[in-house]
Amino acid sequence: MIHARPGDQQRHLPRAYQLRLRDLVRHPTAGVPSRACRGRALVRLAQTPYGRSLYAIGESPRAARLVGISVRAYPLLAFAGAGLVARAAGVVLAARAAGATADNGTTMLFPALAAVFLGATAIRPGRFNVFGTVFGVALVAVSVSGLTLAGAADWVNPVFNGAALAVAVGLSTLLRRQAGRGGD
Structure with a gap:
């Protein structure tokens, strides 16, 4: 033994x-x-x-x-x-x-806005909140890291951040309107 x-x-x-x-x-x-x-x-x-x-x-x-x-x-x-x-x-x-x-922080503007608006669609739809923002930050960071590891071109990350921001603002606005109408 x-x-x-x-x-x-x-x-x-x-x-x-x-x-x-x-x-x-x-x-x-x-x-x-x-x-x-x-x-x-x-x-x-x-x-x-x-x-x-x-x-x-x-x-x-x-x-x-x-x-x-x-x-x-x-x-x-x-x-x-x-x-x-x-x-x-x-x-x-x-x-x-x-x-x-x-211009030190200018590259962080799109990801931050995308994360905040994605957060407004995730946890409490239509409302900005802390947990949603943390979720949005994680989602954007993981997505951008995945694109970088996959060998995407340099222009892909800013385009992804802009597209994520556009989708998040659109979803947030839609959910906010639905909440204002009582979910009809």
Whole structure:
């Protein structure tokens, strides 16, 4: 009978095939602020009066005004907060690129918009939401990575992102109209 000690099975494998716990929990440094922002946005939008007020303004500004919600102040605060998050993302991008130019993030615009609008069609059809956006980001990233690995030409990725954006905006608009009519 052979008794093996813990780790004996992996000792004779090449280093590339050895599985360690630290390899499973490793994550990119830029992912930490992303997870923090995603969690905070989810809680803030779903669990606070501020977030519910934003949803109410998005659904019907007139009804929100009649209930007493400041239809001008809440979106202004939302855009200011989005600006702060964009500023932090710009700092992270500049740090990762070790420099900055005026067009550093322009290649990320189409995929981001496509992901947001795809998210509005995925989880809660017709409504923009955090989980839907995460789903949209994953879908766009996996699709673009698949095209790159398949050896697609350089022009295919921007065309795919534009087509995904057009389809997502069309679907989101259609679902929003159907929700407004009561699903008839």
